[in-house]
Amino acid sequence: MGVRILTSVIHIKFFINREIRANDADLPIKLIYFFMKQMIFGLLGLAFLACGAASEKQQEGKMLTSMQSDFPTVDYIMGKFDPAKHPDFTVIPTIYADREGLYLRKDVFEAYKQLHAAAKADGVNLVIISATRPFNYQKGIWEAKWNGSRLVEGKDLSRAIPDPRARALKILEYSSMPGTSRHHWGTDFDLNELEDAYFQSGAGKKVYEWLTAHASEYGFCQVYTAKGPDRPEGYNEEKWHWTYVPVAKQLTDFAQANLTDDMISGFQGAEAAKAIGVVGKYVLGINPDCR
Numbered sequence: 390m391g392v393r394i395l396t397s398v399i400h401i402k403f404f405i406n407r408e409i410r411a412n413d414a415d416l417p418i419k420l421i422y423f424f425m426k427q428m429i430f431g432l433l434g435l436a437f438l439a440c441g442a443a444s445e446k447q448q449e450g451k452m453l454t455s456m457q458s459d460f461p462t463v464d465y466i467m468g469k470f471d472p473a474k475h476p477d478f479t480v481i482p483t484i485y486a487d488r489e490g491l492y493l494r495k496d497v498f499e500a501y502k503q504l505h506a507a508a509k510a511d512g513v514n515l516v517i518i519s520a521t522r523p524f525n526y527q528k529g530i531w532e533a534k535w536n537g538s539r540l541v542e543g544k545d546l547s548r549a550i551p552d553p554r555a556r557a558l559k560i561l562e563y564s565s566m567p568g569t570s571r572h573h574w575g576t577d578f579d580l581n582e583l584e585d586a587y588f589q590s591g592a593g594k595k596v597y598e599w600l601t602a603h604a605s606e607y608g609f610c611q612v613y614t615a616k617g618p619d620r621p622e623g624y625n626e627e628k629w630h631w632t633y634v635p636v637a638k639q640l641t642d643f644a645q646a647n648l649t650d651d652m653i654s655g656f657q658g659a660e661a662a663k664a665i666g667v668v669g670k671y672v673l674g675i676n677p678d679c680r
């Protein structure tokens with residue numbers, strides 16, 4: 390169709406040029422040709438605009454489809470993607486974080502800005518010190534502790550604890566197994582200090598009291614509360630680790646339905662995942678209020 394229109398335009402143009410040259414003095418005819426030309430090119434312009442709009446719409450449709458199919462998948466909840474390249478993620482400006490290069494989901498960050506502003510208005514300064522951590526990042530931390538290149542409580546665990554299950558449990562006191570961390574999801578982050586002592590007095594205590602009183606008003610929840618009847622298993626209490634429930638809830642449900650211990654693999658010590666039951670105890674062992 391496009392080719393046919395173009396061919397006829399070329400024919401008409403050729404005709405017009407020839408005619409105008411032949412009857413150079415004939416002004417009325419020249420004017421009619423001029424208006425014909427304007428009309429044809431005007432119509433062509435409209436046609437191109439319409440084509441452009443249609444293809445933009447197609448692009449939009451494609452983006453929506455890929456976003457929907459990416460969220461959630463098992464690869465997503467295992468952190469097997471690059472947040473710097475994922476369309477749903479944004480880098481956190483350094484006014485909200487202690488360094489450059491931290492990422493959160495865009496929807497989570499929008500909600501976080503509200504939380505941050507409300508805290509600030511009450512004289513509480515929230516600083517994100519860790520956010521999205523992909524599988525490979527977590528693998529680096531885990532394996533260094535597993536093989537002893539990073540000491541845990543001053544010990545080389547590869548020598549101190551030869552039994553894989555016991556060694557993994559020791560590392561799990563501080564670090565997640567690759568593929569099982571909520572830090573993969575872009576919904577969870579750590580605030581201010583990774584030390585319980587910080588939140589016990591002074592400025593830290595004020596931060597924690599503000600969060601426990603107000604974070605839920607903005608959709609946020611402390612994932613690892615003190616262990617007890619409500620949360621018998623999993624990580625110890627982490628007053629610094631918070632999640633955005635409206636999005637994270639969907640991922641928790643998805644993990645419960647789709648993530649199994651067999652899938653936790655691809656790093657040194659992965660064989661302990663099944664022996665521990667890491668998905669049930671650690672991924673799903675969270676504060677019930679965050680579900």
Ligand SMILES: [Zn+2]
Pocket residue numbers: 519572578579629630
């Ligand atoms: Zn954390």
